Amino acid sequence: MSKSNNVYKDAYNRGLRLLDETQSLPSEPELGTLLGVSRTTVRTILARMEETGLIAWNKRSKTVLRAPKPDDFFPEEETDTLAQIIERSFMRRLLAGGAEAGMQINELELAREIGVGTTSVREFLIRFSRFGLIEKRRNSHWVLKGFTRAFALELTEIREMFEIRSAAAFAALPQDSPVWADLDSLEDEHRLLASEITTRFNEFSELDERFHRLIHRASHNRFIVDFYDVIAMIFHYHYQWNKAQERERNEVAVSEHLAYIAALKSRDLGKVDVACRKHLKSARNTLLTSIPETRRIAS
């Protein structure tokens, strides 16, 4: 067993949803772009759809025969990338406590525990290392640096530097730049979410990421844009495990975002700076309060 066919399974599931909408499927290349996979995978999908009686397939004609039932879908967990599986396991371990700074990370043990090959774990750790939470000892183990207060402070320091600069660049963008339309629709989404915050507060984190990424992109600097991956990763797991006052926090954040958006639209650099700093400050505080007090640091 060398490679799981999760790409196929995931695309198949997404393909099933198309069947509800039409009576006949488009051409193979079109389906490929639609699902983001190669034609090879498209054909494997079509073959199975034919086999399970979902469609009749003959060359160009792909007629829908019936609507997909729940058990036509592949189970969710089979559609995950190995990288996602490893990341989740690793983060669970890291956040489950007992992950003291200075602790060694063992590739072989991790691989055995997760049930994957060492190569995948190694590749994951290399990719993960840019988040600044682990460090490699040459020819030897990795060292966990720990999700500490210091880490959060270093992270937010850069974040603030980058975002303040990006926000200024954003406000300076010409009126005809497409970003203003993007900002308008994000503003609408924020207003909608604000009005239904009591029930939909958990949808904020996704909106948050899209909003900040839009701003960072205005920097036109790949290092700034890429750095948002670090922030997004941290906030993603942070949101997952710190549910205290989630509704209140998100409610505050939404209103800060709206003020921030208004400032950007005013194109007044002073106002942008104030609104941006205010939001970043409260984001930092949220993150900091969720981190347990300084523990003794091993070795």
Add this chain to the structure above:
Amino acid sequence: MSKSNNVYKDAYNRGLRLLDETQSLPSEPELGTLLGVSRTTVRTILARMEETGLIAWNKRSKTVLRAPKPDDFFPEEETDTLAQIIERSFMRRLLAGGAEAGMQINELELAREIGVGTTSVREFLIRFSRFGLIEKRRNSHWVLKGFTRAFALELTEIREMFEIRSAAAFAALPQDSPVWADLDSLEDEHRLLASEITTRFNEFSELDERFHRLIHRASHNRFIVDFYDVIAMIFHYHYQWNKAQERERNEVAVSEHLAYIAALKSRDLGKVDVACRKHLKSARNTLLTSIPETRRIAS
């Protein structure tokens, strides 16, 4: 053939140099820390030294019998890490021209060309990706973004942001911090180099890196410190292939460094800012002039 013994060979070569200095070698653990390898490797080294008649080895006594001759050493090229070999090959290709932005990078082809396994090439590309020069297409090839003017500008923008902040942090460090001694000795090295610049100008790049790393470390921010790896990498190859006016450029840089050091020692934030910006500006210009004019960008 699964793993080359370059660690052993490199440590062996370094070990040979110890033989000139003493008549008997220290204990195995001591040698281990001295050479930065495990005792296992130390014992392999000692075994060979005994075999080739360099030492007499009996338990704790390791008496030097003769001085090492040139052909006792392993050839330089056998002491390189696979990662170094791959990086060199890759950079040579990248800088040899014909490496247009948008070009695809093929893991298999690279591996075959360099004569290594695909795993090593993959790991290299993942590590290398943080330099912002290549980008991965999921389940598909890597894309070269090219060593362009835009890249250099984005890189220097961050560098300047980070270094100005670090320099300010440096100047604010308490008098009893050990960095001031480090700065003093770097200053001495600069003066020495300045006085012998006509013959030793090519030693500047190494000094340059140590100087800037010292400053960046004052930020106490891992992201800032780590970012210097990107700068160091770029400048390393930049120095290698752009030899135009190397002596003049380095002469100017040394004097800028000395002014910068003086500013730091004055602990006057205004002066530090001026000296730092001045040097960074000329560093940026040097880098920019070495980049060929904008070429047509593929796709």
Add this chain to the structure above:
DNA sequence: ATAATGTCTTTTATCGGGAAAAAACATTTG
């Protein structure tokens, strides 16, 4: 009894192989 040496075990670094997925090429169809 501490620190070294001797021996054994575990982990890392790297390769080759094989299934999944992409990509390239050849053929057909509207």
Add this chain to the structure above:
DNA sequence: CAAATGTTTTTTCCCGATAAAAGACATTAT
């Protein structure tokens, strides 16, 4: 003849295996 389908080749992703290197344990020497 352009765009689709059919077929073949290439590449990516991932595993298991193995030598190098690290690390752990046992024994000996000062």
